[in-house]
Amino acid sequence: MCGIVGYIGTQKAKEVLINGLLSLEYRGYDSAGIAVLENNKIEVMKEKGRVSNLENIPGINNLSGTVGIAHKRWATHGRPSKENAHPHMDNSKNFAVVHNGIIENYSELREFLTNNGYHFLSQTDTEVVPNLIHYYFNNDKSDNTLNKFLRAVKNAVSDLKGSYALEIITPLYPETLVVVRKDSPLVIGKGHNENFVASDIPAILRYTKDFYLLDDNEFAVIYKDKINFYDVNLNIHNKEIKNIEWDASSSEKDGYEDYMLKEIFEQPTAIRETIGSRFRLGEKCSFDDIDISADYLKNVHKIYIVACGTAMHAGLVGKNVIEKLCRIPVEVDIASEYRYRNPIIDENTLCIFVSQSGETADTLAALRLSKSHGARTLAISNVIGSSITREADYTIYTHAGPEIAVASTKAYTSQVCLIAILGMYFAEILGSYPQEKIEKLKADILDLPSKIEAVLENNEKIKEFADKVYTEKDMFFLGRGTDYNVALEGSLKLKEISYIHSEAYAAGELKHGPIALIENGVTVIGIITNKDLVEKSISNIQEVITRGAKTLIITNQVLPNNNFNHVINIPETSELVSPILSVIPLQLLSYYISKNKGLDVDKPRNLAKSVTVE
């Protein structure tokens, strides 16, 4: 949720830290802060609000130290304020800490430390950490060796319940930066005579492409010219380095006004790359990364797709595909519900977890729960080496490239595409769907990138519609079948970046209650792409027109002459993957409404890109 950055090397740490924080700003913007080792002491500078506020602190440009840590906060414990901003120090000002995650037992630890003479300056859970480190350090009567520092960190984190990615610096060991993680992401970037730390790869991609992905309960002592890794018992071990192919420029805006717009327009490429070489016409689908046998699949009596938010909406579309092609029942669950509702899982259940970031706390917990009940688990993620991918039995990646805007766009369409390919792969193993129909679906999927380009040509038209409706207070999205799934996603996008209240309904359900909300002048957006349901969908739209609604229809059908206010035509494709096209006008609509309202599209209020707390 929060974002952290660290640096140790020969450059001014402040520069690297601020650049990293700017890349991580989407992770939360309640406050920002840095701590740099400066003349044998820790210099902390922090400010409420955005990184730009931090940059304006007088004297910050004078920081010349080459070791430092930094943090971008999304508040959990304690309101957004300067005193609650990280880094936090212990009372002796010898240890500075930044933390991503939540310490669940912090009240207990605070009480323990208070009873031992410590006092607290913030309301955060984090402030117990530097003080606990100090407590253990002070009570260790051995010589002042580095091991003493590391042992103090280890003892402190053994007391913590919850999740954490921690960076710690101290002037007592000015040549080191210590990090540890559990259930919160942390990567270490290797440079030449300098090393970097961040909560995710894009933050430091401009400096290096060589990364170590820290495991849960793993510690690293980072020097400028080497990195030592330790397990939970502080035994040193070697670790494999990973080369990340992402292009640093793909995390920049490439001339677009906002990341979200750039990412919407990147969807043809994202889909092309996600399809990759996973199938060709006339050849069976294959995944290098998974090997599922017919024997296993025949015994799978249920598939769960578990995810949050937009990723869950992709799962809803995936359910249609898998059920139609494989005839295996699929249940789609919200991860935060699934993990507490005692779902029926056994070794014949396949659980699929969809997560762009691969770090969403509830999705990760749901995965662990499923594994503990003996289910096989398959992760669908966009981030190589993310926590979910490391714990799942199988992982397949969307290749959408880094998604920076908080509102997910290209990750959603890539997830839908990948689940459709997975459905075809399963169906080919099971022989559960006529091969010629699978070939037709493959052809439709291969055509998607050029059809997305055609949908994007409606950009101006959608902008004009946004100009007309951006002052509204409520909107409704209606659809049937997969169009309903898209309605849910369109409504979520509108809420999150435009702050307009909206509801999505299965069109046939409207008359069972929600139609009472339809009054003169309200905007209703109808999605009509399933040719078998055109007439029924039109009837439902007529019901709202009769009650005075203004309508925008997104369709790939030739509709009878009706009294709709606006129609956006999109290319036809299989209804199983039509959301990949029909969602795009809705993404653009939310984008332009948000722009018209003068809002920060990429960083909507109260939201963060990666939700690593429960």
Ligand code: F6R
């Ligand atoms: C909405 C959005 C969120 C995420 C959700 C899951 O635009 O981005 O609803 O989809 O927080 O995130 P991931 O996919 O990273 O698990």
